[in-house]
Amino acid sequence: MDAHVEARALFRDINDRQGEAEAMHDLGNTLVTARRHGEAIDAFTRARKLFQGIGARAGEAMAWNNLGHTLREAEEPLRAVDAHTRAGALFRELSDHEGEAMAWNGLGLALGDVGETEQAIDAHTRARDLFHELGDRVSEASAWIDRGAVLVRAERRSEAADAIRNAQELLRETANRAGDATKWHNLAVILRDMGRTEEAIEAFGTALELHRRGDDWYETGRTLNDLARAHHDTGNLAAAGQTYAQAADVYGRARALTEAAEARALGERCLSHLGPAGRCEPDSQAPPTE
Numbered sequence: 309m310d311a312h313v314e315a316r317a318l319f320r321d322i323n324d325r326q327g328e329a330e331a332m333h334d335l336g337n338t339l340v341t342a343r344r345h346g347e348a349i350d351a352f353t354r355a356r357k358l359f360q361g362i363g364a365r366a367g368e369a370m371a372w373n374n375l376g377h378t379l380r381e382a383e384e385p386l387r388a389v390d391a392h393t394r395a396g397a398l399f400r401e402l403s404d405h406e407g408e409a410m411a412w413n414g415l416g417l418a419l420g421d422v423g424e425t426e427q428a429i430d431a432h433t434r435a436r437d438l439f440h441e442l443g444d445r446v447s448e449a450s451a452w453i454d455r456g457a458v459l460v461r462a463e464r465r466s467e468a469a470d471a472i473r474n475a476q477e478l479l480r481e482t483a484n485r486a487g488d489a490t491k492w493h494n495l496a497v498i499l500r501d502m503g504r505t506e507e508a509i510e511a512f513g514t515a516l517e518l519h520r521r522g523d524d525w526y527e528t529g530r531t532l533n534d535l536a537r538a539h540h541d542t543g544n545l546a547a548a549g550q551t552y553a554q555a556a557d558v559y560g561r562a563r564a565l566t567e568a569a570e571a572r573a574l575g576e577r578c579l580s581h582l583g584p585a586g587r588c589e590p591d592s593q594a595p596p597t598e
Contacts, residue, residue, distance in 0.1 A: 326367075329358035333371055336378070343526065343564075345382040352378060369398035369407055376414050385421035392418055409438035413451050420458045428458045446488060449478035453494045460501050472498060489518035493531050500538050508538045525562035529555045533571050540578060549578035 336351035352375040359367035376391030396411035416431030432455035439448035456471030475495055479488065496511035512535040519528040532555035539548040552575030559568035 325358055325362045326364060329355050329362070329364065329367055329371075332358060333367065333374070336371075336374060340374075340378055340381070343381075345378055348378045349375065349382060365398055365402055366404065366407075369395050369402065369404070369411075372398065373407070373411050373414060376411075376418060380414075380418055380421060385418045388418035389415065389422065405438055406442055406444070409435045409442065409444075409447065409451075412438065413447075413454060416451075416454055416458070420454075420461070425458060425462045429455060429462075432458065445478050446482050446491065449475045449482075450491050450494075452478065453491060453498065456498050457494070457501075460498055465502065468498065468502065472502075489515045489522070489531070490527065492518060493527075493534070496538070497534060500534070500541065505538055505541050509535065509542075512538060525558050526564055526567075529559035529562055529564065529567060529571070532558055533567070536571070536574070536578075545578040545582050549575045549582075551575075552578060 332351055332355035336348045336355060339345075339348035339351055352371050356368055356371035356375060359365075359371055372391050372395035376388045376395060379385070379388035379391060392411050392415035396408055396415060399405075399407035399411055412431045413435035416428045416435060419428035419431055432451050436448055436451035436455065439445075439451055452471045452475035456468045456475065459465075459468035459471060472495065475491075479491060479495070482488070492511050492515035496508045496515060499505075499511055500508035512531055515531045516528065516535065519531055532551055536548045536551035536555060539545075539551055552571045556568045556572035556575065559565075559571055
């Protein structure tokens, strides 16, 4: 992080606005990884203004798009809608179809957050179609997953099931990479929300295997945490408690102390409700999910 700050200062000193903007944008990405979303929003905003000032439209579009994703993480979905809309318009002006597809998908996520279901579905559909035309099967799968999540929330289960099936087929066609872990995680969440718990557990397992190939401990902890919830849904509190404990340890490695404490407490509560077969006692109260 210090390197990005020093690079930005150096570029500013030599009046290299392009270099300064790129360094600021890189700083924003680093801050996102560190989950310092407020500072990341400021960095992407500064980068966007610098790119705009020198007429670097591609850089400005990417800064708007990353700003939109970060605003969603910071629970500011209305501002995220505006950022992704602006990014999409710029990408279209540049005939950057990949960028436009990313902006549509980000817009769909933000629209879903504010309850604009039909608009969100339309945005994810546009993203899916563009990714398909580009031959980007992994990103197409991601658009199917995100579209499916909106459909589940709208209680349109049949359409959601179709989206899940298409996403699964696409992901299985591609070589599993560490970068695909989040897609498998998101797919697992939808399966769990639809009551397809055993399939969700399998998908969480795939996501976990892929996360462990990288070094993103926070996301690994998040996957373990959601996997524990899926085990809990099946009544297997022994597996749930053990998996929450693993999540707590991994969150600790990521220095996510609040999440670690919550996972550890949930694990202890699961294990305290065990019956003789390692499952929930019939008369016990299930530990609350986070």
